[in-house]
Amino acid sequence: MKTASQSTRPRVPAFLIGGSLIVLLWQLLVTVSGIPHFLLPAPFAILKTLFSQIQLLGLHTAITAFEIVSGLVIGCLLGVVSAVVLSTSRRLRRWLLPVMVISQSLPVFALAPLLTLWFGYGLGSKVVMAVLIIYFPVVAATFDGLRHTSAAMLDLAATMNASPTTILLQIRLPAALPSMASGIRVATSVAPIGAVVGEWVGSSQGLGYLMLQANGRMQTDLMFAALLCLCLLAYLLYSLVNRLLDRCLYWLPDSSNSTITQTEAH
Amino acid sequence: MTNAAGITLDEVSLALGEHCVFQKLSVHLEGGQWHSVLGRSGIGKSSLLRIIAGLQQPDSGRVYSQTGEALRARIAYMAQDDGLLPWLTARQNVQLGPRLRAEKAQESDAQVDELLDKVGLSPWADALPAVLSGGMRQRVALARTLLEKRDIVLMDEPFSRLDAITRDELQGLSFELLQGRTVLLVTHDPMEALRLSHVLHVLEPGSPSSIQSMPLETQPQRAIDHAEIATLLPAVWQFMKDGRRTPVPA
Numbered sequence: 191m192k193t194a195s196q197s198t199r200p201r202v203p204a205f206l207i208g209g210s211l212i213v214l215l216w217q218l219l220v221t222v223s224g225i226p227h228f229l230l231p232a233p234f235a236i237l238k239t240l241f242s243q244i245q246l247l248g249l250h251t252a253i254t255a256f257e258i259v260s261g262l263v264i265g266c267l268l269g270v271v272s273a274v275v276l277s278t279s280r281r282l283r284r285w286l287l288p289v290m291v292i293s294q295s296l297p298v299f300a301l302a303p304l305l306t307l308w309f310g311y312g313l314g315s316k317v318v319m320a321v322l323i324i325y326f327p328v329v330a331a332t333f334d335g336l337r338h339t340s341a342a343m344l345d346l347a348a349t350m351n352a353s354p355t356t357i358l359l360q361i362r363l364p365a366a367l368p369s370m371a372s373g374i375r376v377a378t379s380v381a382p383i384g385a386v387v388g389e390w391v392g393s394s395q396g397l398g399y400l401m402l403q404a405n406g407r408m409q410t411d412l413m414f415a416a417l418l419c420l421c422l423l424a425y426l427l428y429s430l431v432n433r434l435l436d437r438c439l440y441w442l443p444d445s446s447n448s449t450i451t452q453t454e455a456h
Numbered sequence: 457m458t459n460a461a462g463i464t465l466d467e468v469s470l471a472l473g474e475h476c477v478f479q480k481l482s483v484h485l486e487g488g489q490w491h492s493v494l495g496r497s498g499i500g501k502s503s504l505l506r507i508i509a510g511l512q513q514p515d516s517g518r519v520y521s522q523t524g525e526a527l528r529a530r531i532a533y534m535a536q537d538d539g540l541l542p543w544l545t546a547r548q549n550v551q552l553g554p555r556l557r558a559e560k561a562q563e564s565d566a567q568v569d570e571l572l573d574k575v576g577l578s579p580w581a582d583a584l585p586a587v588l589s590g591g592m593r594q595r596v597a598l599a600r601t602l603l604e605k606r607d608i609v610l611m612d613e614p615f616s617r618l619d620a621i622t623r624d625e626l627q628g629l630s631f632e633l634l635q636g637r638t639v640l641l642v643t644h645d646p647m648e649a650l651r652l653s654h655v656l657h658v659l660e661p662g663s664p665s666s667i668q669s670m671p672l673e674t675q676p677q678r679a680i681d682h683a684e685i686a687t688l689l690p691a692v693w694q695f696m697k698d699g700r701r702t703p704v705p706a
Binding site: 361 | 506509510511528529531532533535536537538539541542543552553555556557558584585586604
């Protein structure tokens with residue numbers, strides 16, 4: 191049962207407490223053990239580099255962010271269109287679905303040199319890499335959602351003389367939105383991998399490129415600072431996408447705050 | 457609504473896999489009356505409704521109205537699952553038909569308000585289905601069916617998920633609002649069928665199923681203790697159970 195003190199006490203986010211503890215332990219470990227700076231820099235040294243190199247890190251973060259967001263938009267659009275095509279044509283499904291599944295067994299690292307060769311050292315190859323990694327989760331989830339539209343809704347629409355296009359746009363796609371959203375959430379969390387791998391293989395800008403450069407010059411603190419920027423970028427992007435999707439799915443009840451979940455959390 | 461079309465099923469046959477559901481099933485449903493199709497679960501009641509609605513093609517035979525017009529355009533469908541779109545409000549769900557046909561919504565706005573008022577949901581017009589109770593959701597489905605202005609209404613166990621009191625209220629409301637239309641109600645509840653129908657059609661167990669029609673003498677909306685219900689109920693029950701006895705009293 192909730193007490194008055196429990197409900198009014200301001201809560202410190204759990205991850206902040208956990209994160210602070212890890213940072214303190216890390217700082218302690220580096221100070222006490224005397225691990226060389228180039229092997230494991232202290233957290234405060236990383237923070238110092240983060241602020242001193244903020245302009246450089248900001249520039250490369252913006253480039254990586256652009257690659258990820260472009261890949262996300264293009265990948266999601268392509269994924270949704272592909273899922274719609276797959277759901278409407280059995281023949282195409284028979285041909286394309288196995289190809290899509292098999293293509294996922296190819297590691298994106300293996301394709302990176304080829305894509306750099308084909309699309310150059312600029313933003314293009316990184317965006318394509320992000321698209322490739324985003325595409326399949328979106329297709330699979332959206333296709334699944336489109337396949338499982340409630341029969342009652344479809345029957346109703348048929349008796350109301352709705353055209354197949356109207357049924358697709360006004361019933362099947364909105365009904366598939368929860369599945370599609372799951373796919374987009376997964377895609378958002380893996381999108382940075384595509385962009386950064388692309389930057390590692392061949393580029394002159396972006397956080398992946400900066401990490402490689404810093405690694406080559408033994409600037410481990412800068413490498414960690416770039417990694418921190420990438421983590422923050424990924425978290426920010428996921429939070430934004432998650433919030434946007436929650437808004438689109440306004441009709442779905444959120445059971446995460448139910449009594450059972452609360453009880454489990456305690 | 458006057459001159460509601462009747463429906464004729466002429467030697468309709470249907471097999472689902474190895475199972476023969478209907479073999480040359482013929483029945484006529486008089487226009488402007490409430491008809492109930494009774495039978496045990498899995499006997500083919502919903503298949504019969506889906507064939508009439510044009511949602512399922514029979515293997516042979518035909519379904520037509522006396523007017524000769526396409527049945528599809530005259531039919532409104534109300535299923536057990538209310539089929540409300542969860543992303544639309546109650547009002548938008550009532551307007552689903554015009555929305556799907558890209559008809560101008562303004563024309564039906566006043567009618568929607570009137571219908572929501574009739575089914576007692578005016579205060580809930582802008583609520584999403586998730587916050588409505590089962591009874592309220594079926595009321596929205598009823599208003600949506602009424603807005604379609606079709607003279608044939610097919611109802612597939614629309615009250616089966618409701619509690620006894622709500623079911624009774626909705627049955628009365630539906631009967632009142634659908635008067636003059638040809639209504640085909642599929643149900644497995646003999647009491648519901650006996651209270652609401654002009655004609656009862658009982659599907660006999662067996663493969664294939666056969667149908668026994670019996671017109672009732674008194675006007676529908678009968679009370680639970682109505683004499684005609686008391687007379688027919690045991691026979692209907694027996695006929696649904698094993699089909700050996702004819703339910704029509706001598």
